[in-house]
Amino acid sequence: MANPHPASEETPSMPDYYYKLPNCESLRAKLCNLDDSSDFRRCQYYLGSDETRNFVVDFDDNGAWCAFNIEKDELSALLDRNTSKPFETRWINIWAPERQVELIQALTTRYEMSHRLGGLMCSDPSRSKKITPVSPKLACDKPHAEHNEGDDLSETTRSGDIESGSRFEKLASVESPTSLEKSKEFDMSGFSFSQLVDKIWHFSSVDYGNEYTCIGYNSLYVVPSVAFKQPPGRPDGKRVWSWLIVCTDGTVISIQENPFAQETLSPDQRQAALKVIRRNTGLILSGISKQHKEKKKQNPLMNTHIRNFSNASSDMRIKEGEGPSLLFYYIFDDWVTNYGLVIGREHSYSSALEKLRTDMLEKPQVDLITDLHGMGRELAILKRLYQSYELIATRILNRQGQMMEQTRRVNTRTASQVRGLHKYTSEPMRNESWRSFPTERDCDESIEDFGLQQIGGAPLKEAALNRIERLADRIRLYALSEIEECLNEKETLTFLVFNLIAIKDSHAVGKLTRSTVLLSKVTILFLPVSLMTSYFSTEIDDLKASYTAKNYWVSFAVIMFLSAAGLSLFGWIHNVIGGKSTHRSIKRHFMQARKALQQRRAKNYS
Structure with a gap:
């Protein structure tokens, strides 16, 4: 280029x-x-x-x-x-x-x-074999025809003679190494x-x-x-x-x-x-x-x-x-x-969880569980990814500490050898030649004796080690803590959405119950009137000329009043004994609406 x-x-x-x-x-x-x-x-x-x-x-x-x-x-x-x-x-x-x-x-x-x-x-990376996942056997995936494990064992025992070894020869032929090598399930090429x-x-x-x-x-x-x-x-x-x-x-x-x-x-x-x-x-x-x-x-x-x-x-x-x-x-x-995750610039899971919380409070749905599950899997992957960074930093620091300790031990031994050599040469004995300091080869051998060559690794300077130590602290305090907080919030929202759905269902059941009670009250209210009307419409010769229309309507009003009074008395007794209901009656709704309208008119006049 x-x-x-x-x-x-x-x-x-x-x-x-x-x-x-x-x-x-x-x-x-x-x-x-x-x-x-x-x-x-x-x-x-x-x-x-x-x-x-x-x-x-x-x-x-x-x-x-x-x-x-x-x-x-x-x-x-x-x-x-x-x-x-x-x-x-x-x-x-x-x-x-x-x-x-x-x-x-x-x-x-x-x-x-x-x-x-x-x-x-x-x-x-372009030459990769597609892996077919093998899912574990679940109880829901098993066929409906159930059978005992003992029956299978007995059938296996009966299918071959143990003493003759025919059954084991058959198993050996099936699980031979040659057949395993040819099996595609074990092909890792x-x-x-x-x-x-x-x-x-x-x-x-x-x-x-x-x-x-x-x-x-x-x-x-x-x-x-x-x-x-x-x-x-x-x-x-x-x-x-x-x-x-x-x-x-x-x-x-x-x-x-x-x-x-x-x-x-x-x-x-x-x-x-x-x-x-x-x-x-x-x-x-x-x-x-x-x-x-x-x-x-x-x-x-x-x-x-x-x-x-x-x-x-x-x-x-x-x-x-x-x-x-x-x-x-x-x-x-x-x-x-x-650190794009920490500052919320990339992978802003906190804002996404807040949006899900707002949505589920407005309209709780089971579909939100799918979003929470997917977000939880992503957070788990990110958590393990940052833990791998922390593991690398920890292993580097541990190895550098071992190398420093080994170097200190070697230097201590070398210094002691030099001090002993000075003591020996300061007072030489007769007929004893002066011995020189250890050569580079001798030093290498002493280092090898202490195992410094066996540790391996390139030494890092203190400036880099201090930064790597701070990096491990930042990963724990910022990245992993942020992810852990999001995971806890995700679990909380999962329980919350189930509770909201349960509350929603209970409200629906409550409305249905109140509607049923209302229909029952209406039925009870008009049942005596229906019986009275049936009585007045009976085709009996002695009764046809006995009652007039006035008698019918007076009886209708009296029976309707008594039915309404009976229902009100029953409702009052129920509230006294079982406690007041959590819903507001139609009468209370009407009274509150009337009061609000009067307040609005008074405000407009003022």
Whole structure:
């Protein structure tokens, strides 16, 4: 890919180190000075390009040089043990490692990593076998025809003779290793490491070697304008697996899987996703360059302090040797991505739960349980994801503590040996030659005796360890506590929606009961009148001329009054004995409406 900007004429001279590298003319053509404004803009262009595969940054307090899209021969020359690098810190970043297997092999060979670890780093996320889930047998899925387990056992016993062994021969033929190998259920040839980390988001890895400390973890990036394909119950965003390695020679290696291996996105969507996924990398590169200091308005939360830009001794805030450790920390602690949940910028589950609470108070429905269940599964995944970060930080701190303790023991033994040697040489015996101090080989042997070589891992400086310790505290106090609070609120809302539905049903039953009672009262009220009317309409000769219409209506009024009085008396006795009802009667509604109307008229007149 052609450079978007020509090299600046005011660029300082390239260090002699790069001229001494054999057959690296192409590498020198790719080098950019991060302290130069033109070269820095060129690096930002490469950083945002989907075609960029990798980059290497060498920096210290005196300068910073970067090269993008290096080849295997160029990387091998940079990793040559015989050529000492003049820079304190080297950062090697690789995107889509399955397309750059030769570079991964060069790194694993140089730092003596295992073949298995190198193979995991090169796992191809696009070649994954579809897994058919095997659900557990549920009681509701069993057929209705039930049978006893003892009957099956008796049938099994009867089907074969135990003494003859015919039954066991049949079982052996069914469960032979050959048949298991041919079974598709045990075929794991298509199951890759990329598929494992995609299924288990909280999967993490911490490995140690004689020259390195390696961690692996998943990161979740939320792109507002892009909807990634996610199975149900997974949080929104793009999950990306990353490897992060710090070596004893000051080299930091970051490897990130291809985020678009199984995504079909438009060029604009890919560009928007890259801007978010590579955001932390860009912030760290800006922190290495002097150009970020020229920005007048710089958010202190986005600053990364890895390099000193002033030669004054009073402004040396980064001590010598702290660059690799701080770089390792800042790559791992992607502040903007990891704490979007805490500040409510991304995955705002608190506001979503508040909206669900408002909806269920207005209209409680069983469908809200589905939303709460899905939100609970997402929160559980996020909780385990942050717990994996805490686990990595804890394991790093524990291993560094062991290394410090072992180093202290070795130094104590070496000092005691030196003190004993001084005591021995201060009063030499006759005919005894002077013995020299322990050689470097003897020191190495003493260190091996104490097991320092067996511990493994690259030592980190105290500045980085303090930050990692604070990172673990922030994860516990902010992220995990926020998720735990949302999970508790989700459980509370689940019980609340069931209670609201039960209350709603009880109100409906109460209304139905009141309607039934009202109909019963009406029936009881008109039942005596109906009987009276039937009496007056009886076809009897002696009664036809005895009653008039006046007698009928007087009887009607008397019987209606007595029925209403009887019903009122019965209602009063019921309220006195059983307590007053919670609903308001029609009469009370009428009286309250009349009173409100009178108050409104009086207010209008005034």
